[in-house]
Amino acid sequence: MKPPMTKAAKADRLAELMARRGGDEGGAGLWTEALRRLRRSKMALIGAAIIAVFLLLAIVGPWVAPHGPTAQIWRGEVFPNQGRFVGPRSGNWLGLDHLGRDELSRMLIGARQTLLVGVVSMLIGLVVGALVGAVSGAAATLGGAAGKRVDTVVMRITDMMLALPSLLLAVSIAAVMGQSLTTVMIAVGVVQIPIFARLLRGSMLGQGGRDYVLAAKSLGVRRRRIVLTQILPNSVSPVIVQATLSLATAIIEAAALSYLGLGNPDPAVPEWGVMLSQAQRFFDNAPMMSVYPALGIVITALGFTLLGEAMREALDPRLRG
Amino acid sequence: MLRLVVRRLLQLIPTLLGLSVLLFLWLNRLPGGPASAILGERATEAEVARINRLLGLDEPVWIQYWRFLKRIAQLDLGTSVRTGQPVWDEFTLRFPATVELAVAAILIAVVVGVPLGYFAARRRGGWLDVTSVSGSLLGICIPVFFLALVLKGIFAVNLGLFPSYGRQSTGIDATDVTGFAVLDGVLTGEFDASWDALMHLVLPAITLASIPLAVIVRMTRASVLEVLGEDYVRTAEAKGLRSSVVRGRHVLRNALLPVITAVGLLTGSLLSGAVLTESVFAFGGIGSFIRQAIDGRDYPVLVGFIMFIAMLYVLINLVVDLAYSLIDPRVRVH
Amino acid sequence: MPLLSVDDLTVTFRGGHGRPPTRAVDGVSFQVDAGRVTGLVGESGCGKSVTALALMGLLPGKGVDRGGSAVLDVGAGSEFVASGPVDLLGLGPGALRDLRGSRIAMIFQDPLSSLNPVVPIGVQVTEILERHRGLRGAPARKEAADLLDRVGIPDPTRRLKEYPHQLSGGMRQRALIAMAVACAPRLLIADEPTTALDVTIQAQILELLKELVDQEGTALLMITHDLGVVAGLCEQVNVLYAGRVVESAGRRELFAHPTHPYAHGLLGSIPRLDAPRGDPLHPIRGSINDRIAWQDGCAFAPRCDFYDEECLEGPPALTEPRRPDHRVRCVHPVLDTTAEEVTA
Numbered sequence: 001m002k003p004p005m006t007k008a009a010k011a012d013r014l015a016e017l018m019a020r021r022g023g024d025e026g027g028a029g030l031w032t033e034a035l036r037r038l039r040r041s042k043m044a045l046i047g048a049a050i051i052a053v054f055l056l057l058a059i060v061g062p063w064v065a066p067h068g069p070t071a072q073i074w075r076g077e078v079f080p081n082q083g084r085f086v087g088p089r090s091g092n093w094l095g096l097d098h099l100g101r102d103e104l105s106r107m108l109i110g111a112r113q114t115l116l117v118g119v120v121s122m123l124i125g126l127v128v129g130a131l132v133g134a135v136s137g138a139a140a141t142l143g144g145a146a147g148k149r150v151d152t153v154v155m156r157i158t159d160m161m162l163a164l165p166s167l168l169l170a171v172s173i174a175a176v177m178g179q180s181l182t183t184v185m186i187a188v189g190v191v192q193i194p195i196f197a198r199l200l201r202g203s204m205l206g207q208g209g210r211d212y213v214l215a216a217k218s219l220g221v222r223r224r225r226i227v228l229t230q231i232l233p234n235s236v237s238p239v240i241v242q243a244t245l246s247l248a249t250a251i252i253e254a255a256a257l258s259y260l261g262l263g264n265p266d267p268a269v270p271e272w273g274v275m276l277s278q279a280q281r282f283f284d285n286a287p288m289m290s291v292y293p294a295l296g297i298v299i300t301a302l303g304f305t306l307l308g309e310a311m312r313e314a315l316d317p318r319l320r321g
Numbered sequence: 322m323l324r325l326v327v328r329r330l331l332q333l334i335p336t337l338l339g340l341s342v343l344l345f346l347w348l349n350r351l352p353g354g355p356a357s358a359i360l361g362e363r364a365t366e367a368e369v370a371r372i373n374r375l376l377g378l379d380e381p382v383w384i385q386y387w388r389f390l391k392r393i394a395q396l397d398l399g400t401s402v403r404t405g406q407p408v409w410d411e412f413t414l415r416f417p418a419t420v421e422l423a424v425a426a427i428l429i430a431v432v433v434g435v436p437l438g439y440f441a442a443r444r445r446g447g448w449l450d451v452t453s454v455s456g457s458l459l460g461i462c463i464p465v466f467f468l469a470l471v472l473k474g475i476f477a478v479n480l481g482l483f484p485s486y487g488r489q490s491t492g493i494d495a496t497d498v499t500g501f502a503v504l505d506g507v508l509t510g511e512f513d514a515s516w517d518a519l520m521h522l523v524l525p526a527i528t529l530a531s532i533p534l535a536v537i538v539r540m541t542r543a544s545v546l547e548v549l550g551e552d553y554v555r556t557a558e559a560k561g562l563r564s565s566v567v568r569g570r571h572v573l574r575n576a577l578l579p580v581i582t583a584v585g586l587l588t589g590s591l592l593s594g595a596v597l598t599e600s601v602f603a604f605g606g607i608g609s610f611i612r613q614a615i616d617g618r619d620y621p622v623l624v625g626f627i628m629f630i631a632m633l634y635v636l637i638n639l640v641v642d643l644a645y646s647l648i649d650p651r652v653r654v655h
Numbered sequence: 656m657p658l659l660s661v662d663d664l665t666v667t668f669r670g671g672h673g674r675p676p677t678r679a680v681d682g683v684s685f686q687v688d689a690g691r692v693t694g695l696v697g698e699s700g701c702g703k704s705v706t707a708l709a710l711m712g713l714l715p716g717k718g719v720d721r722g723g724s725a726v727l728d729v730g731a732g733s734e735f736v737a738s739g740p741v742d743l744l745g746l747g748p749g750a751l752r753d754l755r756g757s758r759i760a761m762i763f764q765d766p767l768s769s770l771n772p773v774v775p776i777g778v779q780v781t782e783i784l785e786r787h788r789g790l791r792g793a794p795a796r797k798e799a800a801d802l803l804d805r806v807g808i809p810d811p812t813r814r815l816k817e818y819p820h821q822l823s824g825g826m827r828q829r830a831l832i833a834m835a836v837a838c839a840p841r842l843l844i845a846d847e848p849t850t851a852l853d854v855t856i857q858a859q860i861l862e863l864l865k866e867l868v869d870q871e872g873t874a875l876l877m878i879t880h881d882l883g884v885v886a887g888l889c890e891q892v893n894v895l896y897a898g899r900v901v902e903s904a905g906r907r908e909l910f911a912h913p914t915h916p917y918a919h920g921l922l923g924s925i926p927r928l929d930a931p932r933g934d935p936l937h938p939i940r941g942s943i944n945d946r947i948a949w950q951d952g953c954a955f956a957p958r959c960d961f962y963d964e965e966c967l968e969g970p971p972a973l974t975e976p977r978r979p980d981h982r983v984r985c986v987h988p989v990l991d992t993t994a995e996e997v998t999a
Contacts, residue, residue, distance in 0.1 A: 013967050014957055017947035160336050160343075163634040165593035168627055171615055175623070176350050248462060255464045256597060260615050276467060283470050284478055294467045301462035309458065552768040558713055559763075560783045560834060561755030570782070571771050578773070649773055650818040 034237075037314040044310030050303025058115040061108035066091075067101070069109045069270050075100035085286040094292055097275075098282055099267075106270040107292055113181075113264075113271035114251060114300065120185040121250035125192025126243050132158070133197035133239075134232065137204030141213070141231060142223045155201070158194035166191040167256060174262040181264040181271070188253045192246050199242050203235035237315045244308035248301035255297055272296045325646065329639045333632070340631050341393055344624050345386050398625030403617045408625035411610060417500030418488055418606030422599070423591045425526035430533035431584060438541025438580075439573065445546065453538050460535035465594050469528040469601035476524060483524050486603040493517045525602045529594050533587040540583045544576040551575070578649055585641030589634040656728065656740075657686040658874050659710075659842055663723035664744075665898075666702070666709050679705040681898030681949050682723070687842065687891075689728075690872045692865075694889030694906075696879060696921075700943045702898040703878045707844045710743055710876075711761050712751035729758050730841055757787040760835040764847040766827035770819035776803075776830050777815030780837065787838045802833040806863060825856035832863065839871050846878045861888055882925060886910060894918045897946050897954035900973075904981040914977055914988045916959045953986065961987045 038044045067073065077086050078100045086096040094103035136154040139147035161169065170187035177183040207213065208231055216226045255273030257263055263274040272293040279289040392399065398408035441450040477485030488502055489495060495514035498505045503522065506515025548554060549572060557571040592608070596615075599608030607626070614622035666680040680702040687693045695703045708714050710725050725743040743751070743759075755761075763769040771779060780799040784790040790798055796815065803811035806829040819827055828848060835843055845864060849857035865888060868875045877889055885892055885906065892909045894902040894917065902915040913919040920939040939958055946954040952967035953959070959966070965986045975981060976988045 010962075010964055010967075013964070014947065014962075017951045017967060018945065018957055020948070020951065156335060157339065160339050160631070163336065163340075163589070163631045164627060165590060165596075165630055167593040167596060168611075168623070168630065172347055172623065172627070175618070175620070176347060252462065252464050256466060259464070259466045259597065260612070262615075273464075276464070280466070280470055283474055287474060290467065290470065294464065297464060297467075298459070298462050302459060305458050305462055552763060552765060553771040555713055556763060556769045556831070556834075557771070559711055559755055559761045560786070561752045561757060562782060562786055563752070566782060566786075570774060570778075574773055575771065650775075651772060651820050 034311070034314040038310060041310040041314065043306045044314070047303050047306030047308075047310060050299060051307060054111065054115065054300050054303060057108065057111040059112075061111040065102075065105040065108040067105040069106050070101065070268050071105075072100045073102070080282055080285075083285040085282070085289070087286075087288065095286075095288065097279065097289055098286070103289065103292060106275060107272070107296060110270040110272045110275055110293070111296070113269050114254075114273070114296070117181070117185055117188070117254045117271060117273070118247045118251045118300075118304075121188035121254065122192065122243055122246045124186060124189025125196050125246060125250075126239070128189075129193040129196025130200050130239060132193065133200030134204070134227075136197065137201040137208070137231070137235070138227045140201065140205055141208030142227060151201070154197070158197050161194040162198075166253065167260070170253065170257055171260060171262065174257065179262055179265055181266070181269065184254050184257050184263060187257060187262070188250050191253065192250070195246070196239060196242060200235060200239050203238050204231050207231045207234045238312075241308050241312045241315065244304055244311060248304040248308070251297055251301050251304075325642065326639065329635070329642065333635045336635060337393075337628070337631060338390075340628065341390055342386070344627060345389050348389075348620060348624060349382070349385075393628060398628065399621035401614070401619055401622050403613065403619045403622070408622050411622070412607060412625065412629060414500075415605065415607045415610050418502070418604060419592070419595055419599070419608055421501050421503060422522065422525055422529060422595060422604060422606060422608075423588065425522050426529035426591060426594075427533060427584065427588060429526055429530040430537050430587070433530075434534045434537030435541050435577070435580065438538040439545050439576075441538070442542045442545035442549065450542075454542070457535035457538040460531045463531065465528060465531065466597040466601055468531055469525070469598050472524050472528055473601060484521050485524075488518060488521050488605050489514070490517050490521075521604075525598050525604050528601075529591060529598045532594060533584075533591065536583060536587060537580060540580050541576065544579050545572060548572050548576040574648075578645070581644055581648070582641055585637050585644075588637050589630070592630055592633075658689040659687040659725065659727050659876070661685050661706075661710070661723070661725045664706060664709060664725060665720075665722035666705050666714065667720040667722075669718045669720065676720075679898060680709065683895065683898065683900055684723075685893045685900055685903060687874050687876050689841070689874050690868070691890050692868060692875045692877055692888050694877045694879065694885045694892040695895060696882070696885055696892060697895035698880055698943055701895045703895050704846050706895075707761065707846050707876070707878055710844065711755060711759065712743065712746065712748070713761075716748075727754075727759065727842065729754065756783050756840070757838045758840050759842045759844070760838070760840040761844040761846065762828070762831055762835050762848045765851045766824060766831050767819060767851075769831055770827055772819055775816055775818055776822070780815070780830070780834055783834055783837045798837075799833075802837055803830065806830070806833040806836075806867075807859075808833070824852050825859060828852060828856075828860055829863065832860070832867070836867055836871065836873070840873060842874050842876060843868065844876045844878065847880070849884065850879075850881070857884075864888070882921065894921070897943065897949065899949060899954070899984065900982075901955065901984045902982070904978075908978065908981050912977060912981070914981065914983045914990065915955075915985045916961055916987070916989055917955050919989045920958075953984075961989070963987070 074086065074092070074096050078084065078096050078098060080098040085098070086092065086100075088095045092102050092104065094107065097103050097106065132154060136151045139154075140151035141147075143150065169191050170184075173187040173190060174183045177186065204227075213226060213230055216230055217223075221230075251273070254263070254271070255276055258271070258273040258277040259280070261277075263277060264271060275293040276290055276297065279286070279293065283290050396409055398412075400406065401408050401411055404411060437449075437453045441447075441453045444450055473485050476482045484490060493514050495502065495505060495511055495518075496509045498508050502518035503515050506512055506518060553575075554567065554571050557567045562571075595606065595608035596611050597608070598604070599606050600612035603609060611622070611626055613619070614626070662684050664680055664683045665678065668677045668679060670676045683702065683706055685693070685695070695706065697703050705714070709721060714721070721744055723744065726740050727743055728740045729738060731738055741750075741754075743754075746754070770776075777796065777799055780802060781790070781795040784795045784798055788798075796812075799815055800811040803814055808814055808826055808829050814822070814826075814830075819830075822830065828851075832848075843864075848864070849860050852860060861884060864875060867873065875888075877884065879885060889906055892902075892904060892906055893900045894909075894915065896915075896917050902909065902913070902918045904912075904914075909918065910922065913922045917939070920937070923937040924939055926936055941958040945957040947956060947967070948954070949970045952969060953962065953971050956962040956966045971984050971986050973982045973984050974988070976983055976990060
């Protein structure tokens with residue numbers, strides 16, 4: 001018979017065995033858990049890699065570009081009207097565009113413009129939309145009868161904006177403001193406003209009905225404090241996801257506006273959407289000239305979409321497993 | 322049911338009113354205003370003043386607005402600056418082409434998208450799932466007009482499988498009955514005309530279907546995945562029902578509800594896509610017309626189009642709601 | 656021979672995504688006798704629902720490993736079902752589909768989410784009649800109305816046309832019971848059938864279940880955490896802890912002499928009106944997550960007042976310290992007290 005263990009030794013042995021079992025990952029927070037899932041998602045990794053490359057291009061692109069964006073150095077070699085173009089060759093690795101400019105240089109410089117258009121448009125939509133949505137959501141959850149009325153009016157207006165085809169809305173804005181890069185960014189951004197507004201409001205309404213809000217209310221926490229410290233922080237995750245996805249749509253919409261002739265006319269600031277819409281006229285003779293900027297747009301948009309979708313999945317508790 | 326319809330139509334009024342204010346303000350804010358839109362930018366001041374008097378633009382703003390509103394209420398959307406024809410007539414003339422295109426696109430998107438999304442969800446993580454999910458993500462990321470160019474370049478210009486522009490070949494003798502080219506051929510027995518119109522429809526319809534298809538695939542997939550985890554599907558399995566019954570009656574019938582809403586909403590956004598698609602394929606519907614209006618700064622046409630779309634959008638939503646209340650018993654009660 | 660004999664049943668959920676696998680059911684053995692009510696009792700997370708789903712063949716095929724056996728005496732065969740004893744865990748999906756709903760049926764916890772919201776009640780009842788009894792059209796509807804009537808739903812012909820959201824909670828559970836008993840199964844598994852209901856409705860539903868199994872000679876496997884339900888309904892009781900049966904006895908024996916410290920604590924933690932004023936409750940400390948793996952010793956040890964080194968030396972065996980039909984998985988069974996003494 002073995003000598004009896006001391007009480008402490010017994011407890012140690014028990015703790016050791018409990019630890020050996022492992023398994024239960026207790027209360028990891030929503031964000032910690034989401035980040036853990038995100039790191040394991042192939043979609044997120046590919047998306048993040050694409051975005052990283054794109055960001056790098058946007059930062060260093062203009063410095064490493066071998067030629068200026070407007071330098072029509074090889075003008076005498078390209079005759080668009082006769083269908084004569086210059087493809088890739090040493091020195092001009094992506095060939096020349098229809099005005100005899102180095103395509104690679106314009107692609108490199110254009111990355112920064114494209115990023116600018118995407119980010120600024122998204123920010124316009126995000127900031128204004130989130131403000132509108134937060135006001136509406138706060139009014140609806142805690143504003144009583146008057147708040148409900150405010151909410152109804154605001155939502156009617158966003159409904160109206162959603163009823164317009166986004167492209168037409170952008171065209172209308174561009175028509176008033178004239179043709180420039182700013183116009184494109186505002187036009188694309190405004191289209192995103194109702195999306196962000198509705199999303200944040202919906203998310204806040206969902207949170208507003210939760211028990212923890214009721215608990216805060218019954219503890220006598222002031223309404224503004226409840227909204228700011230309880231409801232809003234718990235409602236932002238879909239907005240963050242949407243912001244990532246919006247970067248993609250903004251870049252694509254900007255390209256569509258350029259195609260409709262509303263893009264930035266300044267040749268010194270090449271943007272992939274503008275480059276694509278100019279090159280598409282020569283698609284039958286020089287398809288690659290369209291394909292380069294198009295690929296740039298598609299891959300970049302895909303990067304943001306992949307990351308956004310992966311974030312959505314990581315944050316959705318129903319999809320956990 | 323009737324009450325729902327009436328209520329929804331009444332809800333339309335404030336939306337359209339608000340929109341009319343916005344559009345009116347927009348028209349007044351246009352650089353140079355309507356006069357310079359009509360006369361061009363080099364008009365003299367005297368000419369502008371004459372036109373302004375003619376159009377009543379020298380009167381107080383609220384009278385102008387009232388007049389604008391009255392016109393719209395009578396479905397008078399003004400006159401196209403470019404063609405000189407009433408905007409409403411221009412629209413009705415071109416509407417069938419766009420409807421034909423939109424219907425074809427939605428059909429493609431639903432017929433391909435729903436089964437794809439369903440099977441992707443059934444075999445989650447399988448090759449079909451991975452392909453259709455990445456395919457649909459890619460589909461959203463390709464600018465519509467570029468896809469149109471590529472499809473046209475490959476299948477029309479290079480391979481010559483489909484016509485590259487227009488709705489009908491010039492040599493085809495087709496009788497116009499409804500304006501829907503494919504339908505007309507069937508009605509009059511001119512099946513060669515139908516076939517010809519159908520071939521013209523293929524590439525634009527595929528282009529236009531790309532985004533709705535991507536959305537429907539992902540929507541169906543997500544919805545099916547959610548329903549598969551529902552308790553009532555487990556109940557159905559616990560009853561030992563045949564898998565065809567479990568899938569059809571218990572999974573799909575529930576999973577398709579959100580997809581129906583999505584299809585309705587997509588129909589609105591389809592018209593944006595139509596502007597791009599039609600202009601690449603010179604399709605001759607409203608989309609092409611709007612493209613020309615944008616190029617020519619034909620503002621009455623744009624204003625008319627926006628009002629037109631807003632009405633259409635609300636009507637489509639109404640139809641979706643009605644369809645929903647027919648399928649989902651929970652909605653029917655209140 | 657018992658109707659159902661579960662022997663060393665294990666269910667393991669493979670982790671995936673770098674997570675360790677979880678063994679939800681860890682060698683459960685128990686028996687269900689024909690025509691009797693058997694209880695499977697334990698707190699949430701002890702593996703009782705997973706056991707039920709494993710018996711029904713309703714666990715997902717991918718990512719789940721099953722072991723052991725569960726032999727059901729199917730009884731007389733039919734055009735769909737073979738006769739005699741079959742191992743439910745060894746059957747193919749098709750054969751299981753034939754058994755489910757006809758020989759072995761199940762009632763779930765939440766009646767609202769367990770009914771299809773967009774299909775009328777009538778269709779949800781007749782579809783099982785059509786599947787297992789070949790009834791269609793008017794005869795099927797007639798039979799469905801009779802079933803609803805039998806489970807105490809008034810105006811059954813009208814109810815057949817209604818949708819789940821139009822029924823009250825109790826009515827929904829009655830409708831689910833009607834579907835479960837539609838083909839007079841040999842074994843009915845009820846997984847917490849009253850948890851989501853009001854107390855008054857709970858009693859009605861339990862009464863109904865009792866009536867139905869008495870009439871039909873159906874055996875009922877009652878899965879619950881509610882000792883009140885056990886006391887009122889079950890003839891044989893199995894107490895589950897961390898995926899294993901720790902105590903198994905007849906109802907009277909178990910309530911009079913809870914012998915495993917867990918069962919003992921479970922009964923002791925019920926508030927009693929006849930306890931003296933000021934007498935504190937006797938909760939079991941910790942939660943089911945405070946446990947060790949069975950192969951290392953008694954999973955209950957971290958929460959147990961009586962554990963010592965012997966409890967940490969490998970899995971405790973099932974013994975019969977008190978009576979031959981009263982089995983306990985414990986090294987230090989509580990033999991000298993009764994539940995009354997604990998609370999007093």
